[in-house]
Amino acid sequence: MNPEPQPSPADDTVRRTVITPDQAQWVAQVFDACADAIAEVIHGKRRVIELVFASVLAGGHVLLEDVPGTGKTALARALAQVIHGSSSRIQFTPDLLPGDVTGISVYDQRAGLFEFHAGPVFANVVLADEINRASPKTQSALLEVMEEGRVTVDGTSHEVPNPFLVIATQNPVEQAGTYRLPEAQLDRFMIKTSIGYPDEAAMMRILQGARGRSEPLEPIASTNVIEQAQRFAATTHVGSLVADYAVRLVEATRRASEVRLGASVRGALALVRLSSAWAAAHGRHYVTPDDVRDLAVPALAHRLILEPEAEFDGVTAEQIIGQVLMDVEVPQENGGV
Structure with missing residues (x-):
């Protein structure tokens, strides 16, 4: 495999405001090569791999709600390896403190100064395992860094x-001793999805290779290449009709009778940003309505707060988004320029 596919279109990114077809094809090459490598570890879950990697290109974060043993840690580790980045794992427990996540300032007696000791959040890929087991105060320690890309300790x-x-991961089955994530924190995750159990064919591949794969994956693209892909993905063309379609979908979630609180403005922005990255990852320099439809459930469902009666009746946020997609008219143009 070519570790760093770097085309000539990357050289003129400063002079351009919209991604070109050649640049979109380059993003797709990087995307496919990385996804193919991760698929060697996470068998039979191409859709999840692509959603997570598209979130990387869109500069977002991921919430995985899954039972133990489905490959969440392996996915995070494989992702960090293929982009040649650093990774860390934080096991969230009730006694975890905010400083255990972000880092702390320690007084150096010899120098007479406080020295910052970085926490595990300072990595390219951070796995926050069972985040709902920590206290809300510790959960909130992730808020600034997820939104702003920095940590402030002692005013620095x-x-x-x-x-x-x-x-971030959470176990949907075992809820004893857990703290529900606040809506403000849920809204900061670009997508919520799950890996789930593999099918029979994938399970056979996992068992047959169980004794072998302990070596790390070879890097496919450096972090610099991923940053370039992020910049290209951010300039994917979003036509006015496609943007209007996203707005109407978000508005429809707020009008649904089963919903107490619909998708936020941040949710609409996340849907468009993710759709832009998704289009570039599939070799297109423009977003189509199908991109928006394809990503509406993972991008919007976790942002809805349902009425208690609807929850009691077994209605899910995913079902509401599905109904919204059927009710809202799809634009006829393909979104191209």
């Missing part, structure tokens, strides 16, 4: 590396 800001991705 410290930048985290770029690219920066938080993959």
Whole structure:
């Protein structure tokens, strides 16, 4: 594999405001090469791999809600390896403190100064395992760094590396002793998805290779290449009709009778940013309505707060988004320029 595909279109990014077809094809090459490598570890879950990697290109964060043993840690580790980045794992427990996440200032008696000791959040890929087991105070320690890309300790800001991705996990089955994530924190995750159990064919591949794969994956693209891909993805063309379609979808979630609080403005921005990255990752320099439709559930469902009666009746946020997609008219143009 070519570790760093770097085309000539990358050289003129400063002079351009919209991604070109050649640049979109280059992003797709990087995307496919990295996704193919991760798929060697996470078998039969191409859709999830692509969603997570698209979130990287869009500069977002991921919430995985899954039972134990489905490959969440392996996914985070493989992602860090293919982009030649650093990774860390934080096991969230009730006694975890905010400083255990962000880092602390320690007094150096010899120098007579406070010295900052960076916490595990200073990595390209941070796995926040079972985030709902820590206290709300510790959970909120992630808020600034997820939104701003920096940590402030004792009045001094410290930048985290770029690219920066938080993959938080929570167990949907075992809820004893957990703290529900506040809506403000849920809204900061670009997508919520799950890996789930593999099918029979993928399970056979996992078992057959269980004794072998302990060596790390070879890097496919450096962090500099990923940063360039992020800049290209951010300039994917979003036509006015496509943007209007995203707005109407978000507005429809707020009008649904089963919903107490619909998708926020941040949710609409996340949907468009993710759609832009998704289009570039599939070799297009423009976003189509199908991109928006394809990503509406992972980008919007976790942002809805349902009425108690609807929850009691077994209605899910995913079902509401599905109904919204059927009710809202799709634009006829493909979104191209």
